[in-house]
Amino acid sequence: MKWNKYTLKTRTEAEDLISSMMQDAGIEGIEIEDKVPLSQREKEQMFVDILPEGPADDGVAYISFYLEPDADQEEMLERVREGLKEIAGWGVEIGEATIQASKTEDKDWINNWKEFFHQFYVDDILIKPSWEEVKPEDREKLLIQIDPGTAFGTGMHETTQLCIRQLRKFLTPETELLDVGTGSGILSIISLKLGAKHAVGTDLDPCAVEAVRENMEVNGIDPTSFEMMIGNIITEKEIQDRVGYECYDIVVANILAEVLVPLTPVILSQLKPGGVYITSGIIDDKEDLVVETVKKCGLTVLEVTHQGEWVSVTARKEQ
Numbered sequence: 001m002k003w004n005k006y007t008l009k010t011r012t013e014a015e016d017l018i019s020s021m022m023q024d025a026g027i028e029g030i031e032i033e034d035k036v037p038l039s040q041r042e043k044e045q046m047f048v049d050i051l052p053e054g055p056a057d058d059g060v061a062y063i064s065f066y067l068e069p070d071a072d073q074e075e076m077l078e079r080v081r082e083g084l085k086e087i088a089g090w091g092v093e094i095g096e097a098t099i100q101a102s103k104t105e106d107k108d109w110i111n112n113w114k115e116f117f118h119q120f121y122v123d124d125i126l127i128k129p130s131w132e133e134v135k136p137e138d139r140e141k142l143l144i145q146i147d148p149g150t151a152f153g154t155g156m157h158e159t160t161q162l163c164i165r166q167l168r169k170f171l172t173p174e175t176e177l178l179d180v181g182t183g184s185g186i187l188s189i190i191s192l193k194l195g196a197k198h199a200v201g202t203d204l205d206p207c208a209v210e211a212v213r214e215n216m217e218v219n220g221i222d223p224t225s226f227e228m229m230i231g232n233i234i235t236e237k238e239i240q241d242r243v244g245y246e247c248y249d250i251v252v253a254n255i256l257a258e259v260l261v262p263l264t265p266v267i268l269s270q271l272k273p274g275g276v277y278i279t280s281g282i283i284d285d286k287e288d289l290v291v292e293t294v295k296k297c298g299l300t301v302l303e304v305t306h307q308g309e310w311v312s313v314t315a316r317k318e319q
């Protein structure tokens, strides 16, 4: 089926109001293109560290939406035009507000991303989406099922793989794990599958709750073995108290270097004496920054590992 695509040219300040007006009109799947740079918070959540310099923000935004060919196109476009008039009437700058029509060949554009996520290995661990079968030759492998969702962490990123390899070196059946920036829950789920005793995950992003719940279920993780807490462990005393002090054998944090710097002194009090701190999410030119931070906090660096342009620093808290 060919979908009809409509692209509205407008102004960035009107994006939110127009998107919600379109949703109220019954349009699903809106795409927004603009040149507004990402905020620091968005970069942290999307795990973007180095971005190429983009073009300057000219205030122009394009909002695209799709309609099935048998939907009443004119009626929907009329609703959108009425909505635009109303928004303009509130004094909001909506710019040209022209709507350009085109067709998309794509039959299943909503599920298209599935084409790009296939099963893969991290050493002898098989990570696969739920819609793929396990091949007969992989039946003996440790299987982890992860569906890419709204939270970060399919296991394909180099930094996740660096953390998995370091976790394997230090996990024991007694391990109490703290997984800061847990995202999809992948690092805790793999650790529990490898025999860790218990995991606590924290994330800023509320989407992580549902993602972790689904991934725990599909991987048969006992709900009492993995607890999830939403909040900022760096700044929120309440989260620090709930997470608990000196009770973790391993803390893993796959977050950008800029977040690891303020996080490390906090983590120091959460780790048991002798506990291990595994970090990644560090782009190579920030390696020294994280190594220095870890040392300044009194931890002993055990190992620095690399994959592509990414780095992992593992350190131990003294007894």
Ligand SMILES: C[S@@+](CC[C@H](N)C(=O)[O-])C[C@H]1O[C@@H](n2cnc3c(N)ncnc32)[C@H](O)[C@@H]1O
Binding pocket: 044, 045, 047, 151, 152, 153, 154, 155, 157, 159, 160, 163, 180, 181, 182, 183, 184, 185, 186, 187, 202, 203, 204, 205, 208, 231, 232, 233, 234, 254, 255, 256, 259, 281
């Ligand atoms: C790169 S993802 C890591 C996801 C997963 N642990 C992995 O290794 O694939 C980083 C995660 O850290 C979270 N995050 C960023 N700053 C944080 C903070 N201060 N406290 C808790 N989580 C944070 C983001 O929301 C994101 O889910």
